[in-house]
Amino acid sequence: MVPKLPKWGIDPVPPKHRILGGFDYFILWSSLGVGLLVFSAGSFLSDAPFYHAILAIIIGSIAGSVLLSMAGKIGSDHAVPSLIGIRPAFGLYGSYFAAILNVIQLIGWTTFEILILSKAAQQLTNIHVTFVWNIIFGVIITLFGIFGPLFLVKQWLSKFAIWIVYGSTIIILITLLSQNLPNAISVVGKDMSFFVALDIVIAMPISWMPLVSDYNRFAKKSKGAFVGTLVGFSITNILFYLGGLLLGFGDISSIIISIQAILFGFILLVMLVDEVDNAFADIYSAAISSQSIFHNLNQRHLIIGFSIASTILAIFISIEGYEQFLLLIGALFIPLFGVLLTDYFVLKRCRYQNDMMYGNNLIKIGYPAIVSWFMGSVLYYLLSQLSPIYISQLPTIGSTIPSLIVSSLSYLLITNLHFKFKVVKNKI
DSSP: OOOOOOOOSSOOOOOGGGOHHHHHHHHHHHHTTTHHHHHHHHHHGGSHHHHHHHHHHHHHHHHHHHHHHHHHHHHHHHOOOOOOOOOHHHHHHHHHHHHHHOOOHHHHHHHHHHHHHHHHHHHHHHHOHHHHHHHHHHHHHHHHHOHHHIIIIIIIIIIHHHHHHHHHHHHHHHHHHHHHHHHHHHHHOOOOOOOHHHHHHHHHHHHTTTHHHHHTTSOOOOOHHHHHHHHHHHHHHHHHHHHHHHHOOOOOHHHHHHHHHHHHGHHHHHHHHHHHHHHHHHHHHHHHHTTTTSSOOOOOHHHHHHHHHHHHHHHHHHGHHHHHHHHHHHHHHHHHHHHHHHIIIISSTOOOOOHHTSSTTOSSSHHHHHHHHHHHHHHHHHHSSTTTOOOOTTTOOOSSSHHHHHHHHHHHHHHHHHHHHHHHHOOO
């Protein structure tokens, strides 16, 4: 019997509940890599030369999925959620700040998911009552959140949903390749460089990094979770960015109409499969992130509250700001995880202890990590299209690679200087 809701909150998952294997994670992250929002993100790449866009899709999907899997390894190694796993580097209060940012972005993601679902339902039924559809899908997402991640994987994805996802994806891509490939190849992109395209692709797996350990903490073994996450997310991210590139337009209503023409009336079921589990994951992790600050809050009440908030926001928010939203997520979280992965894999050699996350050795503020995170975020912002001084015609190396390098190296440098300062101070 799968438990409806985990009762341990942000505490390490008890061994008897670490029941997910490598194939389970392949299924989970394949599904979470799927969605019309990914099609929409892929369509932005039509401003780049076709072969540059293809290269960015492959490299960005694999590189981003490697980073995602590495972040998830902290959770599967120690059975802890994401925002607990950053405490050894960022400290308790640093993790609180990251948790607040994470909750905000997750409410944003859920709002976009509800918008997509409502538009699809209206397109299929010709019943154009946005408010009603928002409520319907808000309720469905809430129910998934209440049942929890073990139910999602064991009862929904592995037995039913993932096979519809793969079947519909194959049909869509075969149709798009046969109809749109020659035109896509012939279009000469002029407004987007390879590295900007890479930023847009890698932002999708990066956006899941603050969530990944919330699910990978249920792993039987870290190796299985790592491989399943890497392979599953890489495949679907590549396929759906490719599909969006072949479609060639970013308007979500046009994307829905095009896919509906390919799949006929099957589109609503495909939408439910592709989008509801993504929205569930966002809402569930928003609740976990909130509990990392306010431990006594009821997880079920948080899930219901965040679902209501996203449902209301979906009435007022436009899907048009989606590309800027992706880049903003990159600016906030790519440097954060550049610092975290450096701390875990380089400095600590994968040796976090429980008392570094919960106990007496838990630091209050990780100044080196926070300063390095800030430096990387500022650099990402200045080099991206978010910047007011950004000029698209100038050569660029993008934002992702420089911000990762700067946040990682500055963390190593500041940590080393901080350590030397403490040694000198103790001697005095």
